[in-house]
Amino acid sequence: MNKLTKRQKEIILLLSKSDDPTSSEWIAKELGISDRTVRNEIKLLQRDIVSSFGLSIKAVRGKGYQLKILDSKKLNEHSLKGVERTNNFDNQNHRVTYILTRLLLAKDFVKLESFLDEMFVSMSTIKNDLKLVRKILKKYNLRLTNRPHYGSKVEGDEYMKRLCLSNSLPIGNQESIILDQTLNFVNETLFLKIKEILIKKVNQFKVEISDISLENLATHIAIACKRIKEGFLIESLCQNKNIPLSEALEN
Structure with missing residues (x-):
């Protein structure tokens, strides 16, 4: 064929x-x-x-x-x-989230051409979406660097990368993105286990926490587990402008 x-x-x-x-x-x-x-x-x-x-x-x-x-x-x-027209990549917000997540999770440079095959969109669309990606990264003091023949890579503080990654996921829809096999975000079994443990502890100690905050916390822990396993460590939180945990969880 x-x-x-x-x-x-x-x-x-x-x-x-x-x-x-x-x-x-x-x-x-x-x-x-x-x-x-x-x-x-x-x-x-x-x-x-x-x-x-x-x-x-x-x-x-x-x-x-x-x-x-x-x-x-x-x-x-x-x-x-x-x-089929139900493709999420018809929506710019979905595309930007996908591109941002792919770049933040990547261990090395990512060629823009790879997004053409993964997202099934044109290069002009990718370039327009990257303008929004750069704006988001700038809020976290991160930058997107380009290297000829190699592609693009997010550079900056590891803590800020994790914060940007978790905060960029749509509220109330994080689990579906995290478990999306095309992104290879985190191990599905691990993420569900983290949520199970958190729910058990919240019930055990009668902690008042919203569903969204609980999902955000599970997201942060899952991201931390993945990044630590891959060798990306945070040397000192005190050097990260003292961003409080509450800000991270509130998204």
Whole structure:
């Protein structure tokens, strides 16, 4: 069976974002390629590939191209199941959270090209999202450095990285992100065990704590366990501008 190239995946993604026809000129601008290249790629897709993925691309005169999902079952058998419009990466907040988390958890540089395959979005979208990522990092005195041929890496204090990581997760939705296997955030068994222990101790000592604060605390502990295991240690908390634990837990 024919496989899709990275560019073809990007074209299908852009087509999937609208129920209306999308012009080749707009796709070309988004991907930074020529209009002719877009039309040639779509011809190849129409002729040899998309039908095997349960898709079709129809040319609409004077308007552009329109993507149709013909067979969801066939689509779900392939890596293109993310094309469906329920994809979280259609939402910029979800993308920024994903990029930020990936960069903070990475042991080394991360190439921007890797986000194209993981998130199924265009490079122009990634670059726009990185502007927001940098703003968030700046609040924690962290910086995103770029190295040619290597990628991007978050640099700064380890404590601030952990604080940024835990505080950047959406309130009330941390567990779903932490257990997301695509991020390899923390070991699922470990995280659930931490929550179980915390709940048991809270009940035992009749501690008043909200569900959100409890989940935040479990998040901090899980992050600490992962970072310590990977060799990222906090040498001295007193050097971290005396940020109180209450601030960390309040998100």
